[in-house]
Amino acid sequence: MKKSIITVSREFGSGGRTIGKTVAQRLGIPYYDKELVKQVALESGFDPKYIEEQGEFSPGKTHFAFSFLGRGVPGVMGGMTAADFLWTIQHNVIRDLADKGPCVIVGRCADYILRDDPRRLSVFVHAPLDERVRRAREEYGVQEPNLESFVLRQDKARASYYNYFATGKWGQSREYDLCVSSHMGIAAAVATIKAAALAVAGGTGA
């Protein structure tokens, strides 16, 4: 039975992170969110001690950052901006995580990075603005004078990041295998994504 690499992109306040985490629990597969990916990339890419230990030209799969650094780039940043550099490292972290097997990855354009992986099931989670504002206030504890504007700014940042690095358009249904509104409820969204993952994994997919 095939199993899926589920990538989750989401609007701010849609509950997408919780949904992704719960889907992973239900399917018994690892869960990685954007913070973890960023942390792994930063730790791996910028720790001088680790570089010293592994050697600059280590081709090891788990030492993605250094294989990248080892590809003859002149200088650590190679003329790239910090954002481009972090992108490249995170790109490799995500490919590395996917290589390990089925998992759920939230954020970081993972859907785009893994676009050629036949195991990928890409999901976008959204919700009506009023529900996202409520969630930001009540569940995330965000304290902002204009919460609606704050929520929309977070979306804008995510869209910019996506539209800069990926070729498609963030939030456009055609970019994803599955788009789910958490307006149907967190539990219903989880059940829907889980069903899709199992159906695809069960060989009913194209």
Next chain:
Amino acid sequence: MKKSIITVSREFGSGGRTIGKTVAQRLGIPYYDKELVKQVALESGFDPKYIEEQGEFSPGKTHFAFSFLGRGVPGVMGGMTAADFLWTIQHNVIRDLADKGPCVIVGRCADYILRDDPRRLSVFVHAPLDERVRRAREEYGVQEPNLESFVLRQDKARASYYNYFATGKWGQSREYDLCVSSHMGIAAAVATIKAAALAVAGGTGA
């Protein structure tokens, strides 16, 4: 247990009609497609004999077209274009079908017409262009010199119809509870939509 009114919008050649029909079969609920809705509307709205029998001012729920005609509109068309008139009748047909109970309705902006119905689960089905072109040729038997352009023209017509009558934008993920790519396979798409409908109906929804 609540049950759903599932509305299905779809890109041309995505298999959305087949998917909607199969979901209805699996859930044991009626299935209505745009042709049926159009036929019902035309038959009901323009058959003089039926009008004579029911009376112009009949307020009966099943005689939606005539209740509409009976609302003091001066003349059959009331100054509307034929498209507007047909829209209004189909609008009432769809509300009437939804009032009868759980069902699947494909096309005709049913998602927008039923936007305030809490039982509504709105679905958009799409697929990569090459798969839609193949389906148009092999399954629908479309014979056109430029099949790709033909498929895109059908989408354009559906989008225009939707964007004219509805307030949202056709195919934009935020407009729907669920968007599914049939690239995952017809069976997997059916399983996904069925799971969403059952999860929502089971009271796991918000």
